[in-house]
Amino acid sequence: MDARQLKIAAAQAALDHVEDGMRLGIGTGSTADEFVRLLAEKVADGFAIQGVPTSERTARLCVELGVPLFSLDDLPELDLTIDGADEVDGALGLIKGGGGALLREKIVAAASARMIVIADESKLVDTLGRFPLPIEVAPFGLTATRLAVERLAARLGLTGDIVQRPDKDGPYLTDGGHFILDASFGRIPDAEALAIGLAAIPGVVEHGLFLNMADAAIIASQSGARTLTAKT
Ligand code: 5RP
Secondary structure (H helix, E strand, C coil): CCHHHHHHHHHHHHHCCCCCCCEEEECCCHHHHHHHHHHHHHHHCCCCCEEEECCHHHHHHHHHHCCCECCCCCCCCEEEEEECCCEECCCCCEECCCCCCHHHHHHHHHCEEEEEEEEEHHHECCCCCCCCEEEEECCCCHHHHHHHHHHHHHHCCCCCCEEECEECCEECCCCCCCEEEEECCCCCCCHHHHHHHHHCCCCEEEECEECCCCCEEEEEECCEEEEEECCC
């Protein structure tokens, strides 16, 4: 299986958890896109779901493929969210936000009774941090916010570049109109402390550490898709 087939395998296995009539959070990224494509086939066959997208990108794909969409204000309590991840550790801690949708992804996941992550095995890590941690920040006071993040990192013994994410013609802007700082810490031994510290910085809108949020992760490898739960 190539990289795309692994994503499809994880997405296919996640579809088994989706029941007729569910209110469903729909994630963002290339793996989540595969899930949307498979979900759309079921919808075309008469399967009823009510989807809440985690990004404008996912919303566009859903509209294009006929997946029924609602806003989170229409459906503030969801049964299940299926989303990808940039990293997954053994306790189902995640780094997310490589696709820039971390704020909406976290809001939607928190509004869901369950969250299932879909990924290929390249995303599995012993300790979070190999993937640069996305930190969504307000444009106002960017330099002060970056300084506060750097000081927090130093207090926690974390080193590595913290760079503002670029786009084609300037800084990358999230769906909410914020910037993203990507922090290449390498290894984050105490992700809990970092999450608490980042949440306490006023200019930080949200960060890509999703701790104690995922209920299961479906990990696809050459030998098939296996499901990890927080207790395995
Ligand atoms: C977007 C995300 C994605 O879920 C994450 O980047 C994984 O994407 P992909 O499935 O393309 O590897 O967090 O903000």
